[in-house]
Amino acid sequence: MDACLRFVNTEIKLAGIPAEYIGQLRGSTIRGALGHSLKKTSCLRPRIKCDSCLLLEQCAYFYLFETPPNPEKPGTRKYPYYPHPYVIEPPLDGESFRIILLGKGTQFFNNLLLAVERMGQNGLGRERFRFSPVVFSGGFQVYKDGVITAKPIIMSIGDYIAARMRPKGKWAISFKTPTRIVHNGSLMKRFSPEGVISSLIRRLSLLIRIHEEPRVNLGLPPTEELLEGLNVLRDETHPVQHESFSGRQRKRLRLQGFMGDVVLSGGSRELWDLLIAGEIIHVGKGTSFGFGTYRIEEV
Numbered sequence: 001m002d003a004c005l006r007f008v009n010t011e012i013k014l015a016g017i018p019a020e021y022i023g024q025l026r027g028s029t030i031r032g033a034l035g036h037s038l039k040k041t042s043c044l045r046p047r048i049k050c051d052s053c054l055l056l057e058q059c060a061y062f063y064l065f066e067t068p069p070n071p072e073k074p075g076t077r078k079y080p081y082y083p084h085p086y087v088i089e090p091p092l093d094g095e096s097f098r099i100i101l102l103g104k105g106t107q108f109f110n111n112l113l114l115a116v117e118r119m120g121q122n123g124l125g126r127e128r129f130r131f132s133p134v135v136f137s138g139g140f141q142v143y144k145d146g147v148i149t150a151k152p153i154i155m156s157i158g159d160y161i162a163a164r165m166r167p168k169g170k171w172a173i174s175f176k177t178p179t180r181i182v183h184n185g186s187l188m189k190r191f192s193p194e195g196v197i198s199s200l201i202r203r204l205s206l207l208i209r210i211h212e213e214p215r216v217n218l219g220l221p222p223t224e225e226l227l228e229g230l231n232v233l234r235d236e237t238h239p240v241q242h243e244s245f246s247g248r249q250r251k252r253l254r255l256q257g258f259m260g261d262v263v264l265s266g267g268s269r270e271l272w273d274l275l276i277a278g279e280i281i282h283v284g285k286g287t288s289f290g291f292g293t294y295r296i297e298e299v
Helices: 027-042 060-066 103-122 157-162 193-211 269-281
Strands: 006-015 086-089 096-102 132-137 140-144 171-179 231-235 238-246 251-265 294-298
Touching: 006 103, 006 157, 027 060, 027 086, 027 096, 027 103, 060 103, 096 103, 096 269, 103 132, 103 193, 157 269, 193 269, 269 294
Parallel strands: none
Antiparallel strands: 006 096, 006 132, 086 096, 132 140, 171 251, 171 294, 231 251, 238 251
């Protein structure tokens, strides 16, 4: 599998915010605050609409948050909306959240730092908790107290896959946040190997073609071949309903999906590689709101 997509995995620790509040933060809250701050720090012509601005090609906000479709991109014409070049992981440990920049989105890392700094000054959520961000990349501190202390670590998905040992026995996928996948015209309410793999193939292919190299082909076999020999030993996934407020639509949304753990064994090497890639790119709809976050662990 040709997985040349670059990424920067940033962890933002929220110094100064009570741990019990951090654990309740949702991806939609983080995304809303990040988008507002990024637009304020990036926009040089606030009275001009984004799509008519002369500077849009250099604008961090426009590239990361708007991502307009381009029919000239090979293999993307049938998609009315493009995946954004970043994902959000809400706090899973009660201390920090993550923003992963993907492909050409990595060039806006410094813009991200400025936006996160402004987020801390403005405060998060209804309580407007202010914080002093401490930013890490690849486990190393890169930003603190308004000072860049190191460069971010840029990896490729291929490097990330190569660093992960495939278990010889059983392994589990733990879906940490609501996962929204439409498969065969229906929204999945529990784990489906075919649904997850089809969604991952489509998402990874689009991300690479739109945000990295337009003519790359993943070179993967058909889905049925990828799934040969895969055994679902235990499925503890379950339907969930997630409520969030849409600032653009000015209303509260109820979104369905699934969460939970599934224990697997077997499967092809290409299947394993694709699932590991999904830890970075996430899966399904709403990944920029924190949906589709999962981890793979040996059982």
